[in-house]
Amino acid sequence: MPDSIPVRTRFAPSPTGSLHIGGLRTALFNWLFARHHHGQFILRIEDTDQKRYDPNALQTLIEALRWAGVDWDEGPDIGGPFAPYVQSERLDLYQQWANWLVEHGKAYRSYETAEELEQMRKGQEQRKEQPGYNRAHRSLTPEQRAAYEAEGRAYVVRFAMPLEGQTTVRDLVQGEVTFDNAVQQDMVLLKSDGFPTYHLAHVIDDHLMEISHVMRAAEWLPSLPLHVQLWQAFGWKMPEYAHLPVMLNPNGKGKMSKRNPPKDARGNVIPVLVHDYMNAGYLPEAMDNFLTNIGWNFGDEREVFSMAEAIERFDTDRINAANSAFPPEKLDWLNGVYIRDMDDVELARRLRQPLEAAGFEVNVDTLLRVVPIVKTRIKTLNDVVSMAGFFFRETFLPAAPEQIIQKKMDAASTVQTLQAAVAVLAGIDEADFVTQTLYDAVQPLTETLGISNGQLFGALRVAVTGQTVSTPTFESMEIIGKDETLRRLKQATALVSAKL
RNA sequence: GGCCCUAUCGUCUAGCGGUCUAGGACGUGGCCCUUUCAAGGCCAAAACACGGGUUCGAGUCCCGUUAGGGUCACCA
Numbered sequence: 402m403p404d405s406i407p408v409r410t411r412f413a414p415s416p417t418g419s420l421h422i423g424g425l426r427t428a429l430f431n432w433l434f435a436r437h438h439h440g441q442f443i444l445r446i447e448d449t450d451q452k453r454y455d456p457n458a459l460q461t462l463i464e465a466l467r468w469a470g471v472d473w474d475e476g477p478d479i480g481g482p483f484a485p486y487v488q489s490e491r492l493d494l495y496q497q498w499a500n501w502l503v504e505h506g507k508a509y510r511s512y513e514t515a516e517e518l519e520q521m522r523k524g525q526e527q528r529k530e531q532p533g534y535n536r537a538h539r540s541l542t543p544e545q546r547a548a549y550e551a552e553g554r555a556y557v558v559r560f561a562m563p564l565e566g567q568t569t570v571r572d573l574v575q576g577e578v579t580f581d582n583a584v585q586q587d588m589v590l591l592k593s594d595g596f597p598t599y600h601l602a603h604v605i606d607d608h609l610m611e612i613s614h615v616m617r618a619a620e621w622l623p624s625l626p627l628h629v630q631l632w633q634a635f636g637w638k639m640p641e642y643a644h645l646p647v648m649l650n651p652n653g654k655g656k657m658s659k660r661n662p663p664k665d666a667r668g669n670v671i672p673v674l675v676h677d678y679m680n681a682g683y684l685p686e687a688m689d690n691f692l693t694n695i696g697w698n699f700g701d702e703r704e705v706f707s708m709a710e711a712i713e714r715f716d717t718d719r720i721n722a723a724n725s726a727f728p729p730e731k732l733d734w735l736n737g738v739y740i741r742d743m744d745d746v747e748l749a750r751r752l753r754q755p756l757e758a759a760g761f762e763v764n765v766d767t768l769l770r771v772v773p774i775v776k777t778r779i780k781t782l783n784d785v786v787s788m789a790g791f792f793f794r795e796t797f798l799p800a801a802p803e804q805i806i807q808k809k810m811d812a813a814s815t816v817q818t819l820q821a822a823v824a825v826l827a828g829i830d831e832a833d834f835v836t837q838t839l840y841d842a843v844q845p846l847t848e849t850l851g852i853s854n855g856q857l858f859g860a861l862r863v864a865v866t867g868q869t870v871s872t873p874t875f876e877s878m879e880i881i882g883k884d885e886t887l888r889r890l891k892q893a894t895a896l897v898s899a900k901l
Numbered sequence: 902g903g904c905c906c907u908a909u910c911g912u913c914u915a916g917c918g919g920u921c922u923a924g925g926a927c928g929u930g931g932c933c934c935u936u937u938c939a940a941g942g943c944c945a946a947a948a949c950a951c952g953g954g955u956u957c958g959a960g961u962c963c964c965g966u967u968a969g970g971g972u973c974a975c976c977a
Contacts, residue, residue, distance in 0.1 A: 414977085415976075417977080447977065449977080450975095515975075518974095529902085531902080531903055531904095531973085532903095532973070559975095575905090575907090576906095578905070580905070581904080584903070585904090588974090589974080589975050591975085593975060594975075598975070598977085599976075599977050618971090619905095619907095619970090620971060620977090621971095621972090622906065623904070623905060623906095623972040624972080624973095625905090646906095647906095647970070652912095653912085654969085656970080656971075691913095694913065694926090695914095698913090698915070700915085701925095702925040702926080703925090703926095704914085704925080704926050704927085722906075723907050723908065723970090724907065724969085724970055725912085725913065725914090727912095727913095728912050728927065728928085729912095730912080730928055731912075731927045731928080734927055734928085735927090777939055777940040777941085778938060778940075779939085788938080788939090853936090854936060855935090855936055855937080858937085863937080868937085869937065869938090870938045870939090871937065872937095873936065873938090874936060874937085
């Protein structure tokens with residue numbers, strides 16, 4: 402289904418730090434939309450605020466997007482027909498068009514100093530007036546202007562917003578939105594340092610880069626009338642706008658932000674940056690699926706789907722206009738789903754990193770054998786460390802004797818149990834040291850010892866793994882091997898004996 | 902406070918006038934399985950904010966109220 406106008410969307414973050422989780426969702430939606438319509442997705446860097454510029458941010462940003470599997474057709478790293486894709490390298494363009502607006506009476510130079518503006522705001526506050534620029538320099542006489550110029554004053558270029566009438570836009574998500582022009586501000590388009598503000602830069606770039614659809618967070622909705630008027634002032638064809646619902650804190654109070662860190666139901670801090678999720682062991686597949694499900698719905702009552710499937714049916718008509726709270730439990734659940742569904746070899750590959758980061762030397766053969774018994778037990782990749790890290794520990798860390806002793810047992814009965822198990826296990830050939838054989842050999846001991854499976858297996862499990870919460874007993878023994886299993890059981894016997 | 906947006910289970914959502922005694926998912930509770938922890942299976946509790954209209958008929962359309970959110974910079 403060929404579209405009449407080629408779809409071109411963009412993600413235009415400002416490089417002020419690592420990518421915000423909400424930013425990733427915005428990127429994802431733009432990307433999904435472009436891919437669905439067989440169009441292009443562009444990455445553009447909006448570094449027009451010199452005060453907030455972070456030189457490492459671009460790299461981090463790219464890293465996060467790549468991690469999530471978002472790819473772009475044009476961007477600062479790969480160039481493209483409308484390069485450069487970094488706004489600080491396009492300054493002359495913005496200045497040129499700002500001048501054009503001034504020359505055509507659509508904008509004007511404003512010479513107030515920061516202090517003067519501060520004064521004005523204070524006055525407004527005292528008089529309990531609505532804050533905003535008073536348009537003092539909107540109609541300066543040529544003489545006044547010349548005087549300020551002669552003074553050598555710096556100036557900003559402000560947009561001359563229409564003073565009456567209304568601005569109505571049909572937003573793809575929000576529907577028809579109408580604003581009174583009279584309450585709008587004469588916003589700054591070009592700052593005194595020669596850099597453009599977002600308002601000016603995005604309109605010029607979206608025009609020049611032939612962007613067809615602007616999908617951005619609903620936080621931008623209040624400045625939409627300004628943008629619409631800017632498009633009209635330039636006489637350019639406006640792209641479609643789609644304002645995405647804002648992602649709110651898990652409790653629904655306020656949007657997710659770095660200041661004011663969100664918390665989950667138990668009071669744990671919820672990370673806001675994509676890198677935090679990367680480091681916490683979340684899978685990009687799960688993260689993408691999760692984020693795509695907030696504010697958009699796959700349909701058919703399906704919640705688990707790949708990005709390839711999402712691309713097939715992604716469109717703006719299923720985007721919800723209502724804001725939504727960030728559901729952290731759902732992310733954990735989804736991540737678990739993806740871990741369980743993953744091929745063992747692939748999962749092993751991904752488990753390696755967190756294991757090594759925890760200081761373990763990873764034996765790949767062992768890891769491959771461990772994967773099947775951990776995959777249903779972990780929610781994040783990092784969970785493997787606490788659940789199965791012991792398989793890779795250089796020297797075994799035995800559990801405390803109290804932990805080896807099971808419910809309704811004492812040191813004496815535990816020692817008796819461990820010794821009985823050692824006797825049985827010692828008689829099994831190394832080649833037969835596999836789960837089922839071990840189970841069949843050991844289980845009958847419950848009869849002779851008069852204890853339950855739970856007591857028997859529990860004692861052995863804690864003795865052999867060193868953990869009260871761990872992978873299952875016999876599976877773990879098989880991986881650990883006969884010699885080491887026996888050694889650990891004897892060590893545990895000694896440990897508990899000391900309690901007699 | 903002004904302006905704008907939104908309003909279905911605790912949460913993410915389905916629902917686009919009759920098929921809604923409102924569906925799915927997460928979470929929660931219970932049961933089963935069980936060797937810890939999970940996973941898995943089964944079951945349960947849980948919502949159309951309120952008030953007016955429109956209509957034969959409203960969760961679905963309109964208005965108001967209330968509530969929540971966003972935004973009011975030479976930041977994006």
